[in-house]
Amino acid sequence: MTIIKAQKGTKDILPADMPVWHFMEEKANEVFSKYGAKEIRTPIFEATELFARGVGDTTYIVNKEMYTFEKSERSLTLRPENTAGVVRSFIENGMHRLSMPVKLWYKGPMFRYERPQAGRQRQFHQVGVEVFGIKQPAADAEVILMAVNYLKALGLNDLSVELNSLGCPKCRDNFKNSLKQVLKPYLGELCEDCQTRYEKNPLRLLDCKVPECQEIFAKPEVRNVIFSDFICEECAEHFNALKSYLDELKITYSVNKLLVRGLDYYNRTVFEIKSNNLGSQNAVCGGGRYDSLVKNLGGEDIPAIGFAMGMERLASLIGKIEETKTTAFVVSNNSAEAIKLSEELRNNGISCEFDFSNKKFVKQIEKASKTAKYAIILGEDELKTGKITIKNLETSEQKTISKDLLLSELK
């Protein structure tokens, strides 16, 4: 019999990992609620077309990394990210008629067919926020604030915020054109990837790491274009306003002109939060503004901005959190009495286990000391006298009391 194993790039989240995951989930609810965000859960699979139109059919994710399958002549895809799904739901449920802003947060598994490595799995989890309906830069600031404060609530401080503005479609086109123009003479020298990027998505040229391409980008005339303030007056105003909000809020950030992000829907503000303790997959958070996505997916013309964080990456930064012990463990050789007493305690809100196999008391207490705070000893002596012995397993204090007093002892 061959043993069936978890599929490549997937992982069990085991009981020992749960305290960290519960911590991340509880903090998400706690922090995002403070900003008025409500949780939303959208389906794990959607129409393939949603991602092609939403995320963008020239993106790496949509082209190479989607889990797509056919069912009843429909093409379905396991979601590689959740923004498209949330936007779909926003439109479908008529949320544009709610009073703006509509703030939604989510958590859940995402799927991308990639080569796994540290901090990168095929099934992974994201927690994220989407804010709809506000075009003013204060919304950008608030969204970044939500991300930063969530990370703070998790106790993560050694992080840096990077910021950029991609401009609006208009000024971005100008930038793309001047970029293409200045690179034209060097086209033959660029790497293969960059040659396709040149045609399909010139912005992505900026994050190429091939040394030869970097050399070309370092040439003064190319550099001048890359680092030029290409964005139009309105976009620049938006970006400046955002920066001054962040300055006033004492959020430290750095502007990274090369920050582009791989999803097509972004415009104006994009940002990333990175950790220095993660190896090469070091981005814990990525996000930005996507003012035309709602409209492009058939909804009203509603601006939006959001971010997503990789929960596995967060978990590895948080480290280990101890499992909580159950409160009581009933030590007894009388299963009938033990199960009755245990259930009574549980009905009063006290977590409790008991020994099923009538092992020796030594063994039972040993087990109790590993999993519980109190041993409740219900042996022959106690059964005869109608009393109960309670032992605090941390302090070794022990007393025999009448059964009615047990609950107040445990509270």
Next chain:
RNA sequence: GCGCCUGUCGUCAAGCGGUUAAGACCUCGGAUUGUGGUUCCGAUAUGCAUGGGUUCGAAUCCCAUCAGGCGCCCCA
């Protein structure tokens, strides 16, 4: 999709061509038939990811496959 490295019990590992496949933790049992976290004993791999090969002889060398790690790519 590409490159480099790794694969011995549930876990961490020693072993580097001839060993009875160390050791530690966990688990289970006993010392201790009603008192734990210390101690002491004992049990637990005919097996070294899988399949081929080389050799008198392979966990040890070679090849393939699978899985994992890291980097590129990409991204959370």
